[in-house]
Structures are given as C-alpha cells and as structure tokens.
Amino acid sequence: MNRLPAAVDFTLADGRDLVYLLVIAGFVLALKGLSSPRGARRGNLIGAAAALVGIAMTFTDPAFRTPAPGVDHALNLALMLIAMALGAAIAVPAARLVKMTAMPQMVAVFNGVGGGAAALVSITEFLKFPHGTVAVYKIFEVVFGVVVGCVSLTGSAVSFAKLQELVTGRPITYKGQQPVNALVGLTILSLVLATLVTGSTPLLVVVLVLGLVLGVIFTLPIGGADVPVLISLLNSFTGLAVAASGFTLDSNLLIVAGTLVGASGILLTRLMSKAMGRSLPNILFSAFGSVVTAGAATGADARPVKAGTPEDVGVLLAYARKVAIIPGYGLAVAQAQHVARELADALAARGVEVFYAIHPVAGRMPGHMNVLLAEANVPYEQLKEMDLANPELPTTDVALVVGANDTVNPAAKSTPGSPIYGMPIINADQAGAVVFLKRSMRPGFAGIDNELLYDPKTTLLFGDAKETLTKLVQAVEAA
Amino acid sequence: MTSSPGIVELLTIFVLAAFVGNEVISKVPSILHTPLMSGSNAVHGIILVGTMLVLANAHGTAELVLGFFAVLLATLNVVGGFVVTDRMLEMFKSKGHGPERRQEAADRRDGDGKEAA
Structure with missing residues (x-):
C-alpha cells in the first residue's frame, strides 16, 4: 500500500466503507431471499451475517479512539459491551422460547425497541450539536428521527398489549377521537417547525413526549385482527427513523438499511391489507365509525x-x-x-x-x-x-x-x-x-x-x- | 465521518434505496408476509451501528445513559429480530421444496401402509 501513489491511496476508512457496502448488498439479498419460500431461511441467515460483519467493522471506527475532551474511551467501550451482552442475553431466550402463537407480539416488541434506539441516537446527536451553527436540515433529520422513532416505540407497545390481550382487542374509541388525534398531529407539526427555527432543546423534549402520545392514540382505535398490519406499518416507520439517524451520522449503511425497510415495509403493509380485502386507510381509520356495529354484537346472544x-x-x-x-x-x-x-x-x-x-x-x-x-x-x-x-x-x-x-x-x-x-x-x-x-x-x-x-x-x-x-x-x- | 458527504449525496442514496426496497419484495406470497416483516424488522436493527458510534463518543452522564440504553435496545432489535425470524422459517423447512416434501409425504404413506398391513 505504501508504494501506491497518493491518488489511489486506500485508507482504513475506505476499507470500512467497502465492508459496509458489502453489508448493504447482504441486506438487499436478505430481503430478496425472504420474499420467496425457497430462499427465505437462507435470506435471513445472510441478513444476520451481514449485520454481524457491519457491527464488528464498526469497532474499527475512529470514534472509538480519537481523543476528545471529557471522553473516556475505555469506560464507553466497557459500557457498550455490557449493553450488548445484556441485550443478547435477553433477546435470544425471548425469541427462542416465545410460543408460536405469541410471535407477532414478539416482533412488535423488537420493532418498538428499534424505534426507541433510533430516537435515542437522534436525541443524543442533537445534544451534541454546537449551538447556533447547525443547518436547518440537520435539525430536521434529528426531529424526524425522534418523532417517528417515538411513534414506533409506543405504537408497538400498544400493539403488544392488544395481541397479548393485556387490553381489549376491540377498537378503543371515544367521542371526539378523530379531532383529538388531528389536534395532536398538528401540534407536533407546528412544534417541529418551531424547533427547526430555534434549535431549542426543551422544545425537542416536548415534541418527543407528544410523539410518544401520538403512537398510543393512533394505535388505540385499530382492532385486534388488524394489528399485524399495524405492526408492519410501524416496522416501516422504524426503518425511516433509522434512515433519519443515518443522515444525522452521515452513515450510508444506516440510510440504506433504514430506507430499504421503510420502502419495502410500506409495500408489504399494502400487500397485507390487500390480502384482507381492505385498503390501508380503511384499516387505520375505519374503527371511528364502527362503534355502533361492535356494540350491537353483544345483544344478539339469546338466539338458539x-x-x-x-x-x-x-x-x-x-x-x-x-x-x-x-x-x-x-x-x-x-x-x-x-x-x-x-x-x-x-x-x-x-x-x-x-x-x-x-x-x-x-x-x-x-x-x-x-x-x-x-x-x-x-x-x-x-x-x-x-x-x-x-x-x-x-x-x-x-x-x-x-x-x-x-x-x-x-x-x-x-x-x-x-x-x-x-x-x-x-x-x-x-x-x-x-x-x-x-x-x-x-x-x-x-x-x-x-x-x-x-x-x-x-x-x-x-x-x-x-x-x-x-x-x-x-x-x-x-x- | 472524516470526510463528510454532502446532503445531496446522502439524498441520492436515500432515493435509490427507496426504489430498491420497493422493487426487491414486489412478488412475495402471502404465507411469507409475516416472516418478511420479521426479517426486515431485524434489518433495521443495524441501528446498533449508529448507537455504538454515539456511545463511543459520549461524554457526560446524560449522553452515557442515553447511549447505553440505545445500544441495549438496538441489540435487542437486531439479535431478537434475526433469531425470531429464523424460528418462524424453521417451520417452513420441509415445505415448498417439491422433491424433499413429496419424499417425506411418501415416507409417511409407506409407514401408514405398513401399520395397516
């Protein structure tokens, strides 16, 4: 490498980016494999292998070595390894032991925590922004990641509760639900704009909390039978939140992986609702009108x-x-x-x-x-x-x-x-x-x-x- | 992170990836909807890479705590996601592969035949 002229010099950073490119290719192959019965299991294994390579490669990132004021790399690395060991120690038995009937809620949980992780990445990066010198699009990436990640987190939690029958599987509706939801949505939108202009941390915290609330109130009116479609939609949301984190961190890998899931997830959600003979808007918003029908069912039990x-x-x-x-x-x-x-x-x-x-x-x-x-x-x-x-x-x-x-x-x-x-x-x-x-x-x-x-x-x-x-x-x- | 790519470069990657994501799963049979959802759920678990970078650079209690939980949650997502998908697909192992499956069915019929005889 030393003998090469400078113009084609190949740095460790380039090598890392190349490996990330292979990881990206692995993810594309994984999704492709997963969409045919023949290649499904192999596709999943390719995806897992690619993820493992990507994670291993990340340990070579200069972020782990570059001295910075107040950063104790040894401590951070130790915390990281503890968090990873703990996560794996919880995830493997949970995924192995869960009953076949409970798998959809398990997917909901894993999806929700992914959304939470993406939101946390965005928040932490926001805290690191130097004040007053950040481009508006940088703040937008963060705010988008936080809102979508939070919606995915609490939306998945409610999905889990519905499928686990911790709450009723019936649509939960109340008077004025639609205006309330719309109001929360609009409030978030205006606060997002305000955050873009001011870059204010307290405002971001309010947006975060409202994002968590939106995830709950958006999910409540969706009936139990439709929850798998909802999980697929939230899965797609988490993908988009991950892509937003990728923009914040300038990571091609996160942008591509997140976007792949975001785009394929939305398509998959539409295919799933089609299999039920419904349109997606019908699944997401129809419960508001069906309170009467659902209530009438209980009265008809007396017939022979x-x-x-x-x-x-x-x-x-x-x-x-x-x-x-x-x-x-x-x-x-x-x-x-x-x-x-x-x-x-x-x-x-x-x-x-x-x-x-x-x-x-x-x-x-x-x-x-x-x-x-x-x-x-x-x-x-x-x-x-x-x-x-x-x-x-x-x-x-x-x-x-x-x-x-x-x-x-x-x-x-x-x-x-x-x-x-x-x-x-x-x-x-x-x-x-x-x-x-x-x-x-x-x-x-x-x-x-x-x-x-x-x-x-x-x-x-x-x-x-x-x-x-x-x-x-x-x-x-x-x- | 050393040489920061421009926003347009990142947007280009984003848009192309969106097209690929849409294209790559266009012909999925309905029995694979759930495994595909679960598998793509595992793929976005690669956010772990992002959380690692955040925690590696964290200083101060707040950032350390946020980073720690980010890594923990992302690990749950990526590890649990792939394991649970594999478990779903295990159930398909003898399914859809014409010869293998037919052989198995034939074996079973032979077995039944002997019992009856």
Missing part, C-alpha cells in the same frame, strides 16, 4: 344454536365424501395442529377426501396456519389457500371450523355495515353441513357476531379444540 356431541359429528364426518378443515386462531391456542392431522389421517384412511382451507390471515398473522400445520407435517397437497379452497366448498359435505370465526363470517359478504365487510372469506356456508369447534359463544377477534353459528345446518361443539378433536378421532375410528 344447535350444540352437538362428538359422537354425532364423528359419524357425520366418517360417512362424508369430502371434508374441509378450516383452522383459525383457536387451533393455534389449543396447539391442536397435531391432533387435527390425526383426524384428517383417520378420515383419509376411510376414504374421505380431506383438505385444509387456509385463509391468508387466519390466526393472528398471515401465514400463521401454514406454519403450524407444517409443524404437524400435514401433507402439502392437503393445504389449500383460500382461492383454491372456495371453489371446492359447494361440493364439500362437511366444513369443520376449528377455532376460526371471522374468516368464515358471511357478514363479510352480506352486511355492508360490518367492520369486516369486503374481507374475502372462506365460504364455509356453502358446504352441506358446518361444524364449529368453539370455546364459547364469544365473538371472534373482530368482535362481531357470526350469523353462520345460528344456521340450521350448523352444529356447535363447545370445548377446547384439542380435546374435542381427540374425541372426534375416537368417534370416527369407532364409526
């Missing part, structure tokens, strides 16, 4: 339903020609995927044609059912996505609904006022007979009543899905 015994249903299934199993969140909660497969196998052994009709958003996250059933080694050919399953249902003798509700609710087709109106559903109502395995008459996650439960051709089996399915297996084998 037909409750059956596992023996009756076992006979019904055993002598059917074609059976559709329609799984939902109840199957996930009861961990009933294995015994569901046993039932399918028992029926198949008698020559009954069995298939699983999978709604894209059954469970609490898109793809939830595929993951669970794959775990139970259900043959791939028996899994039918909604579009392929629906044409089969008119010729199906029995639709066995295991812990699903909203995804088979005909109100989505027939009741224009319903919160789920327009969502594509699995047409269980077109099957010859319908059997619901339910814990109780409680409405589904969207909080609305299901007409299909009161249909004369519907039989209800109350109880834990796993126990009921076990009894059904016995009944089918005895029939």
